[in-house]
Amino acid sequence: MQVNLMAAATTRLRALSRWWRSRPATTRDIELALVFTLLSFAEPLSKIGARFGDLPTHDASAASVLLTLGMTLPTAMRTRWPAVCLAVAGASFAVHESLGCPPTFGSLGLYIALYSVGAHQARFRRVVAAGATGGYVVFAVALRALDSPAGLADYLLYFLALAAMFGLGVLVRGRRAREAERRRLSAEAAVTAERGRLARELHDVVTHHVTAMVVQSGAAQYLTESPESVTEALGAINGTGRRALAELRFLLGVLEATGESAPRERVPVPGRVPDLVEQTRAGGQPIELVEDGERADMAIGAQLTAYRVVQESLTNAVKYAAGRRTLVRLAHTPGWTDVEVTTAGTAGGAPSSAALRDGGPHVSGGRGLTGLRERVEMLGGEFTAGPGPEGGFRVHARIPAEGAA
Numbered sequence: 001m002q003v004n005l006m007a008a009a010t011t012r013l014r015a016l017s018r019w020w021r022s023r024p025a026t027t028r029d030i031e032l033a034l035v036f037t038l039l040s041f042a043e044p045l046s047k048i049g050a051r052f053g054d055l056p057t058h059d060a061s062a063a064s065v066l067l068t069l070g071m072t073l074p075t076a077m078r079t080r081w082p083a084v085c086l087a088v089a090g091a092s093f094a095v096h097e098s099l100g101c102p103p104t105f106g107s108l109g110l111y112i113a114l115y116s117v118g119a120h121q122a123r124f125r126r127v128v129a130a131g132a133t134g135g136y137v138v139f140a141v142a143l144r145a146l147d148s149p150a151g152l153a154d155y156l157l158y159f160l161a162l163a164a165m166f167g168l169g170v171l172v173r174g175r176r177a178r179e180a181e182r183r184r185l186s187a188e189a190a191v192t193a194e195r196g197r198l199a200r201e202l203h204d205v206v207t208h209h210v211t212a213m214v215v216q217s218g219a220a221q222y223l224t225e226s227p228e229s230v231t232e233a234l235g236a237i238n239g240t241g242r243r244a245l246a247e248l249r250f251l252l253g254v255l256e257a258t259g260e261s262a263p264r265e266r267v268p269v270p271g272r273v274p275d276l277v278e279q280t281r282a283g284g285q286p287i288e289l290v291e292d293g294e295r296a297d298m299a300i301g302a303q304l305t306a307y308r309v310v311q312e313s314l315t316n317a318v319k320y321a322a323g324r325r326t327l328v329r330l331a332h333t334p335g336w337t338d339v340e341v342t343t344a345g346t347a348g349g350a351p352s353s354a355a356l357r358d359g360g361p362h363v364s365g366g367r368g369l370t371g372l373r374e375r376v377e378m379l380g381g382e383f384t385a386g387p388g389p390e391g392g393f394r395v396h397a398r399i400p401a402e403g404a405a
Helices: 002-022 025-040 043-048 062-077 082-098 105-120 125-145 152-220 227-256 273-282 300-320 353-357 368-378
Strands: 287-292 326-333 336-343 382-387 393-400
Touching (some): 025 062, 062 082, 125 152, 152 227, 273 287, 273 300, 273 326, 300 326, 300 336, 368 393
Parallel strands (some): 287 326
16 A cells, blocks of 8 residues: 555656656746745744854844845746856855854755856856855855854865855756767767668669669560550550659658658558569569468568568669569568569679679669668568579568567
8 A cells, every 4th residue: 555655656746847847947947936935934944054154143134034035036047047146145145144144944045056057057167166166265254254163174164065066066967968969869860860761762762663664665665566565565664653653752751741740650651562573574574473371460661671672672683684584482481571582594683893883782872782681680680682502693581570570
């Protein structure tokens, strides 16, 4: 029972803390100053206040009330003008102690002001700290002139306590700066990763569809004697172009999405591998599709990666091994899908050295086969590409159905 009550109390405190931090800093400072001022006149809390000098204490007066307000109300500007807050609170505290005014909880305003300078003073923080040190020396000299019984050790100890409050503020400021830098670097890394993802998508869409349209249009010019064949070729080109436009529109939508209207994760809906094979086959590339096993439910990212592996492999086959037999094999097992694309021939569909210099699939700045490797390994899968054991060129990817290992 007690554990449940403590858990409920902790939850409420966390909710209250989140609500408090969500409010504007100026509003929080004003509210803090008002509450702090009211508490400073509570008699039971006066024993908690700071005392220094051990001078004879006098009865409360209008001057002691004004000096108490001078130590509490400046906390309303501790975030905006921390140096001013420290100057007013420090002077009020020095006069308050020098006159022997009654102890007050409001004297803690000096500690709050010192912490605020360390945590919120953006410029001239060392100058403010040096000025505060000089003010403390003047205060100590004034106490000695008023026959304060405090000794050198007392002055030094109190100075260290004040310096500790300032140092605490500096530490908090440094932690906030490091956290802001971490968030900035994380945001930059996320932007870079998203740009890389979009670049890979653009490469896959443009390269495949444009290559297919070039091949199909090149073949159509030799079919003028058969009007039906020309119609079929033009229809294939039209279908390829429509698919390219659809995928490009999606990617442009991702690039244009901003603000709250932008979804957290936008992934293109993958096409069907049989349609992709049929589309490439219509361009004149002899392709055979073999699918083993029943495809398990795959995450969208895994489906898209499998589709891109086949798409890029067929694009390379058309570009570097036109007219050679190509085999696309999909093997589904529980939790995994194996994608294998093999192009026959002694050259194996591998790009020539000139093609590599021109930016072939192996050296395309993170695109092509290199981009496929990144895609698959990002999901926790395995990827290989190279000459096959019996000649030709083989691309193999093993992709987890859940999209991540």
